[in-house]
């Protein structure tokens with residue numbers, strides 16, 4: 001038995017299955033750039049980045065240096081007890097990078113916590129206090145984390161099975177996924193229909209006057225990298241303004257250079273009232289942020305937000321160094337380059353096999369969607385799982401996305417070399433095509449064996 005298999009067995013003995021494994025038998029001993037070395041000493045090209053966390057790359061020297069230097073000075077004092085420089089410096093940086101308020105007098109504020117889910121929790125608490133309202137609206141295929149509130153906001157039922165009762169007063173709209181829900185409409189007519197649906201919701205399901213916030217991922221992460229149409233976001237912004245509803249953009253997976261911009265909403269010229277950030281912001285350390293218009297942020301009462309470890313000094317130092325590295329390496333430009341390569345290669349798979357039904361995303365946040373024999377409504381989850389397991393055997397770490405795990409997503413560190421990128425894409429393409437062939441063969445064998 002390999003050390004890796006032994007480790008997985010030890011995991012099974014002490015870690016509950018609820019802490020799921022999404023990447024088969026992968027293990028990790030160390031990592032550098034876009035390469036993870038397993039506990040058995042095998043090198044894996046990393047197309048996952050710890051689920052969108054490592055945009056700046058594993059083992060970035062500047063980030064490590066900042067962590068070490070900060071650890072020597074101060075590891076913890078709690079922002080609620082003694083104010084420290086890295087927390088303030090990071091918030092100053094965030095409000096500069098992501099101004100939410102318009103006009104010369106508009107002010108933006110930021111607060112720090114530890115995870116994406118915590119950022120969403122805090123954003124919702126702020127929105128509720130700012131509006132004095134209780135209802136929330138989220139979207140189908142949306143994902144916002146695993147606390148009870150975030151599970152409620154999340155769409156995918158398998159991720160919250162048996163965890164109810166959920167938080168009351170959460171309503172769900174279909175995500176404006178043109179690919180899935182277009183019903184033959186033009187994009188313009190589709191957007192009109194979806195915006196009309198929100199107005200109808202205010203009449204039939206929940207009064208606008210009772211809605212504190214609408215939370216949306218501009219580019220869905222776990223949901224399968226669907227991109228909301230620009231006109232939908234513009235219309236949503238207008239509806240929120242007209243009805244005093246706080247608009248929250250969840251940038252946890254799409255933010256910090258993944259899409260080729262600091263914020264995915266920067267592609268569309270639509271700004272939220274509040275936004276949530278985590279993952280790649282910390283370069284591997286647990287840190288997250290809520291950023292928002294000062295008038296909204298300041299509506300929350302002292303003591304209602306934050307927590308013991310929120311904005312830990314070491315995590316803040318890591319985030320500051322991460323952002324600096326993103327600027328120095330121009331990772332936004334690199335994300336665009338990488339995204340083009342991935343998109344082109346995956347369009348190539350679409351040309352080779354009818355099973356590939358869509359390639360979508362923004363910048364380096366790319367996904368390829370599969371449907372059995374080209375039927376977009378019949379998930380090809382088994383085929384995808386087999387292809388990913390076989391890819392892992394050959395040295396590529398990749399994971400699925402989407403409610404039915406019928407999509408493969410690309411979240412590699414943006415420091416990946418062209419050679420590593422191409423090698424990873426070659427492995428994936430070969431294994432996907434092989435897996436499709438296996439599936440077709442099995443189907444034809446079972447037809448031949450079926451009793452006449």
Ligand SMILES: Cc1ncc(COP(=O)(O)O)c(C=O)c1O
Nearest residue numbers: 115116117143144145221252253
């Ligand atoms: C869009 C989005 N929001 C929130 C979360 C939750 O983040 P965390 O797992 O850090 O709690 C995730 C995690 O994947 C996410 O993709």
